[in-house]
Each structure stands twice: as structure tokens, then as C-alpha cells.
Amino acid sequence: MPTLYADCAVVQRFMEGPEIPELPWSLRATDLGIATWHADQLADAEVVEVCCLSGQFALATISKDAMRLWVTISLDHDTQEPDILDDIEGDEDV
Numbered sequence: 001m002p003t004l005y006a007d008c009a010v011v012q013r014f015m016e017g018p019e020i021p022e023l024p025w026s027l028r029a030t031d032l033g034i035a036t037w038h039a040d041q042l043a044d045a046e047v048v049e050v051c052c053l054s055g056q057f058a059l060a061t062i063s064k065d066a067m068r069l070w071v072t073i074s075l076d077h078d079t080q081e082p083d084i085l086d087d088i089e090g091d092e093d094v
Helices: 026-032
Strands: 008-011 034-038 046-049 057-064 067-074
Antiparallel strands (some): 008 046
16 A cells, blocks of 8 residues: 655644734735734644645734734745735625
8 A cells, every 4th residue: 555645734823803003014015925913923723735835934023002013024026926805895896
């Protein structure tokens, strides 16, 4: 019988939330490859296939309005970050 194998990693996702304040890059964050998260807070551990992981990023810690935040900056300089379209209710032409 052939040996079965899987390339997996145990990861913990960053935590986001509506209480994270707007920052100077917020309007263009998707294009710039920047995201802001709660510092020192991670979701429960989960197992993912290694092929689901992509890219590299820099991690910085900042303070804003007495809140500690992590900022991730994509280091993928070959292409622009993919657009994330927001659903606009009632407008089907967007």
C-alpha cells in the first residue's frame, strides 16, 4: 500500500474587529496590501494545507487611541494586491 502524506501547518489567524480605528492607509489598504489587527490576539489553532499559505509579510506593532494594533504589510512586490469588492445593496451594476 502506498504511503499517504499531507503537507499541513498549524496556524492561528489574526483577529480583526469593528473597534479597530481608521488609519491613514485605510482607504487604500487593499491596494497597498496592508491590514490592521488586534495586537497579541490570535484565533484558535487550526490545521491548513501548506498550499493555502501564500506570500510573505512584515509585521509592525503600533498604538492608536490607547489600543495596541498589529499592522501587516504584504511583501509581494510583483503584482498589485487583488481587489476586494464590497457588496452595495440595491446596486446590481457595481
